[in-house]
Amino acid sequence: MxxxxxxxxxxxxxxxxxxxxxxxxxxxxxxxxxxKSENANEKFCEITEAYEFLMSSWxxxxxxxxxFRDRKYxxxxxxxxxxxxxxxxxxxxxxxxxxxxxxxxxxxxxxRTSGIYDLGILLKMVFRMAGVLVFFFFLLTPVFLxxxxxxxxxxxxxxxxxxAGLIGRHIYKNRKSYFIPGKLYYSPDRIRHLFxxxxxxxxxxxxxxxKPADSxxxxxxxxxxxxxxxxxxxxxxxxxxxxxxxxxxxxxxxxKALILHSASSMIKxxxxxxxxxxxxxxxxxxxxxxxxxxxxxxxxxxxxxxxTRSNVSYLISYGMICRICIWLVAIALVSRxxxxxxxxxxSDSIQFVVTAxxxxxxxxxxxxxxxxxxxxxxxxVVQYPEVVRKMDSGYHVYNDIPFIxxxxxxxxxxxx
Numbered sequence: 001m002x003x004x005x006x007x008x009x010x011x012x013x014x015x016x017x018x019x020x021x022x023x024x025x026x027x028x029x030x031x032x033x034x035x036k037s038e039n040a041n042e043k044f045c046e047i048t049e050a051y052e053f054l055m056s057s058w059x060x061x062x063x064x065x066x067x068f069r070d071r072k073y074x075x076x077x078x079x080x081x082x083x084x085x086x087x088x089x090x091x092x093x094x095x096x097x098x099x100x101x102x103x104x105x106x107x108x109x110x111x112r113t114s115g116i117y118d119l120g121i122l123l124k125m126v127f128r129m130a131g132v133l134v135f136f137f138f139l140l141t142p143v144f145l146x147x148x149x150x151x152x153x154x155x156x157x158x159x160x161x162x163x164a165g166l167i168g169r170h171i172y173k174n175r176k177s178y179f180i181p182g183k184l185y186y187s188p189d190r191i192r193h194l195f196x197x198x199x200x201x202x203x204x205x206x207x208x209x210x211k212p213a214d215s216x217x218x219x220x221x222x223x224x225x226x227x228x229x230x231x232x233x234x235x236x237x238x239x240x241x242x243x244x245x246x247x248x249x250x251x252x253x254x255x256k257a258l259i260l261h262s263a264s265s266m267i268k269x270x271x272x273x274x275x276x277x278x279x280x281x282x283x284x285x286x287x288x289x290x291x292x293x294x295x296x297x298x299x300x301x302x303x304x305x306x307x308t309r310s311n312v313s314y315l316i317s318y319g320m321i322c323r324i325c326i327w328l329v330a331i332a333l334v335s336r337x338x339x340x341x342x343x344x345x346x347s348d349s350i351q352f353v354v355t356a357x358x359x360x361x362x363x364x365x366x367x368x369x370x371x372x373x374x375x376x377x378x379x380x381v382v383q384y385p386e387v388v389r390k391m392d393s394g395y396h397v398y399n400d401i402p403f404i405x406x407x408x409x410x411x412x413x414x415x416x
Contacts (some may be wrong), residue, residue, distance in 0.1 A: 004050035016055065023051040044101050052096045112185040115415070121182045128178055131167055138164035195262070198255050205254035206384050207261070207309040213252030218261070218311050218416075220387060221248045222395035242399060251384045253311075261311045264302060265416045268295030272414070282345035285331060285354065295414075311416055314383050314397060315409045319368040319376035326364060327357050358407070362400040369400075 005012050008022040030044040111117055142156040171178055201212035227243040275291030303310055334349040368376040377396055398408045
């Protein structure tokens with residue numbers, strides 16, 4: 001039999017918290033997202049087996065000190081009952097370990113296919129390229145100052161070159177994978193197959209009437225808050241943990257709908273970017289609002305012209321419309337509009353208003369739910385029957401949490 005304490009790298013008299021801490025540490029080390037070695041799977045299953053065995057009901061009942069060498073039970077360890085028990089727990093632990101690993105793999109694959117994985121890699125590439133520019137800035141700034149202000153040369157060298165050295169050391173240390181930190185899941189070939197491959201369908205596409213649902217379905221996740229747990233560790237050390245019940249619905253979608261939904265997201269992002277860059281208004285907030293409005297109008301026109309339902313219409317509820325009106329009124333109160341030529345600027349109070357929107361929007365949500373009841377979260381547009389059923393049973397699109405209540409629907413509306 002294996003020495004499970006040795007597997008978890010802990011002494012034989014380790015306590016239950018010690019076992020849990022050792023398992024979390026080793027599970028992170030051999031998690032499939034982190035460890036790419038060939039034996040990571042076996043090692044992960046091995047440490048999970050050890051954890052399941054040591055945390056079993058028998059261990060808690062017979063060995064409070066978790067010392068298998070305790071004299072009180074030394075005779076029990078030699079019995080056939082103990083050997084049978086240990087074999088059963090070992091088999092159960094191996095089965096649980098494999099189940100956990102498969103769950104990790106499924107979550108990892110779902111994360112990769114969601115597109116967030118690729119977005120993280122692209123952002124990491126952008127930040128690393130920016131790191132190279134910062135390196136050359138710190139390296140060359142003293143040289144520039146030497147020609148302009150000789151007296152600042154020593155000071156600039158003392159400040160800039162140590163920073164450049166730290167950044168350069170980091171770049172050199174990761175030189176093999178610095179500019180390509182990971183392999184993108186959505187390669188050009190995979191993207192092509194995503195939009196061109198179809199499969200036999202027996203269902204009808206919900207978004208395009210009379211079209212077969214022969215493409216990737218749209219996955220809609222809904223949440224139901226079960227509990228709110230508050231923990232405190234003393235003064236200014238309070239944590240709130242939301243316990244959610246999650247359910248997902250796969251809405252049948254055709255190839256035509258997939259292409260149009262992707263085009264709609266591209267239109268929204270492009271309109272937002274163009275307005276932020278080229279719209280000649282002083283206020284960046286109103287540029288952002290104009291970009292969202294332009295993207296929404298153009299994408300709606302595209303979907304209407306092609307007789308296709310939007311895949312994000314579930315975000316537009318009666319409560320959301322009220323909240324958007326409240327946000328716009330609050331921003332308009334600290335704005336100044338110039339008619340000829342048209343220009344919009346904001347006062348210094350805009351920072352306070354935007355911060356208040358992100359922090360207190362959840363309170364507005366709760367107030368609207370109190371005043372409007374179920375209509376506060378009811379979508380304006382008719383939804384897929386299964387989605388309607390789940391929403392009627394208490395599921396929501398997102399939780400009323402500060403920042404999340406604003407950022408989540410905005411990102412979902414942009415990216416689908």
